[in-house]
Amino acid sequence: MAVLDELxxxxxxxxxxxxxxxxxxxxxxxDVSDQTVARRYARLRSEHGIRVVGSTDPALLGETSWFVxxxxxxxxALAVAKALARRPETSWVKLVSGGTxxxxxxxxxxxxxxxxxxxxHLPRTRRVVDVTANCVLHVFFGGPRxxxxxxxxxxxxxxxxxxxxxxxxxxxxxxxxxxxxLRRDGRTRVSAIHTETGLPPTTIxxxxxxxxxxxxxxxxVDLDYGLLPTGMQTLxxxxxxxxxxVAAGQALAAHPEVPFAAATTGATNLYASxxxxxxxxxxxxxxxxxxxxxxxxxxxxxxxxxxxxxL
Numbered sequence: 001m002a003v004l005d006e007l008x009x010x011x012x013x014x015x016x017x018x019x020x021x022x023x024x025x026x027x028x029x030x031d032v033s034d035q036t037v038a039r040r041y042a043r044l045r046s047e048h049g050i051r052v053v054g055s056t057d058p059a060l061l062g063e064t065s066w067f068v069x070x071x072x073x074x075x076x077a078l079a080v081a082k083a084l085a086r087r088p089e090t091s092w093v094k095l096v097s098g099g100t101x102x103x104x105x106x107x108x109x110x111x112x113x114x115x116x117x118x119x120x121h122l123p124r125t126r127r128v129v130d131v132t133a134n135c136v137l138h139v140f141f142g143g144p145r146x147x148x149x150x151x152x153x154x155x156x157x158x159x160x161x162x163x164x165x166x167x168x169x170x171x172x173x174x175x176x177x178x179x180x181x182l183r184r185d186g187r188t189r190v191s192a193i194h195t196e197t198g199l200p201p202t203t204i205x206x207x208x209x210x211x212x213x214x215x216x217x218x219x220x221v222d223l224d225y226g227l228l229p230t231g232m233q234t235l236x237x238x239x240x241x242x243x244x245x246v247a248a249g250q251a252l253a254a255h256p257e258v259p260f261a262a263a264t265t266g267a268t269n270l271y272a273s274x275x276x277x278x279x280x281x282x283x284x285x286x287x288x289x290x291x292x293x294x295x296x297x298x299x300x301x302x303x304x305x306x307x308x309x310x311l
Contacts (some may be wrong), residue, residue, distance in 0.1 A: 003048075004227050006150070007032070008116040011040050012050065012221055017159040019052035019186045019219025020208075023217075029151075029158050050223040055091075061214040062106045062168050065136040067271060068262060070102040076127035077102055078308075084186055085309035092310025096302035103235055103302070104309075106133075134310025135265035141253030142239060142260045147275060148221075151258070165215030170306065178207060179217065186219045224307065228259070230275040233304040234282055234292075235269040244295035245269060251293055257285055268299045 003014070007030070014026045023037045030037065038311055046052040058065050072080050077095055080104045093104040151159075171179070177197045181188050188224045190201045197204075211217035225233045240248040252272050253261040261272040276282040282301075290298060 004044075007036075008040060008044060009148050009228075012046070012223065013151045014051055014155075014159050015041075015219075016163050016221045017151075019221065020259075021159060024234075026159070027095065028178050043265045047193050048224065048227055048228075050221060052186035052219055053222045053309060054179060054186040055218055055220050057216055057218070058107050058178060059139070060167075060214065060283045061171065061243075062167050063109060066108075067107050067136065067266075068104050069130075069132045070104070070128055071097075071128050071130040071131060072100055072102065074100055078125055078306075081306075081308040089311060090171060093146045093308040094233075094235070094304045095097065095306040095308060096304055099305055101302070132266065134264040134265055134271075134272075136262050138249070138263040140249040140261040140263070140283050141258065142262065145156045147225070147259050149229070161212060163218075164213055167214075169211065169216040174203075175207065175211070178204065179211075182217070182219075184210075185243060199219075222310065225275060225304075228275075230277050230281075232278055233307075234274045234276050234297060235302045235304065236272040236298070237300040237302075238272070238293070238296050239268045239289075239299050240270050241295035242269075242294070246294045248293045254291075255289055256286075257289070266306045270296065 010030050011026065014021065014029065023041070024034045027034045027037045041050075070077075070080060070084070077099055081093050081095055081104075084090050084102060084104050088104050089104040091107055093102060095101070096103055141182055174197070178193065178199070180198060181193055192310050193199065195206050196203050208217070224230045238248070238252075249261055249263055249270055252258055252270065257274050257276060258272050259275065261270070263269055264271050274282065274285065276285055282303075286298060286301070290296070
């Protein structure tokens with residue numbers, strides 16, 4: 001059941017647009033006081049675990065992403081999922097299929113076999129009974145897309161940062177330190193980053209801005225979808241005829257229910273994450289919007305039972 005009120009949702013939407021926006025700027029756009037925004041965000045963090053996180057675009061960093069599915073014996077999946085969540089290679093880790101399967105995203109350089117590197121660190125036990133890994137070939141939609149959409153077009157425009165995505169970005173050691181801190185807390189103050197890294201504040205501000213404008217760095221809000229009116233998340237695997245894959249992927253990505261859609265290798269060639277209010281709403285979505293996708297059939301749906309790591 002959704003537990004966030006209207007102002008909570010507006011603050012979440014604002015921070016999805018610009019996670020590092022000063023509270024006084026958010027307050028001005030929302031027409032409330034600075035103290036109200038700061039107090040609400042503190043409560044959202046302490047009571048609901050909501051936080052701003054810095055994320056990166058793997059394509060602009062020259063990385064490859066994989067969907068890794070790990071099937072486990074009953075009662076062992078959570079322990080394995082937590083082990084996967086501790087690995088820096090995983091972007092997110094979720095429990096699906098009645099709690100016996102884990103789905104996670106693994107990122108690494110193209111010259112690495114990222115899933116193999118990751119799985120080498122899993123406990124050598126009989127708990128893991130099957131593993132599949134599918135490479136992400138093309139992202140139709142992903143990144144900083146607002147799963148909360150309550151602000152007016154004027155408010156969205158006032159908070160949306162300027163981005164000019166283009167060439168791949170080469171990161172140095174200082175960038176990696178900076179990104180690691182922002183991954184933990186995207187609203188970490190410049191003074192705290194300076195204390196932890198020794199980088200001059202002017203350098204921190206300049207590099208964060210450069211990475212944001214390039215599109216390599218963006219800020220999102222990590223939250224439990226169960227707090228939202230569309231709190232049911234389902235992973236969807238589809239098969240599309242090769243000649244219609246692009247059309248199907250673009251159509252799927254345009255659905256407001258879909259915060260992420262991509263073409264992949266494997267037995268299916270199209271993946272999406274779907275948000276819905278409840279099973280009935282998911283049924284309606286599958287039998288209407290998805291049924292209308294060109295030359296596409298639904299291969300598998302898996303409701304998310306628990307998010308162990310990430311968005």
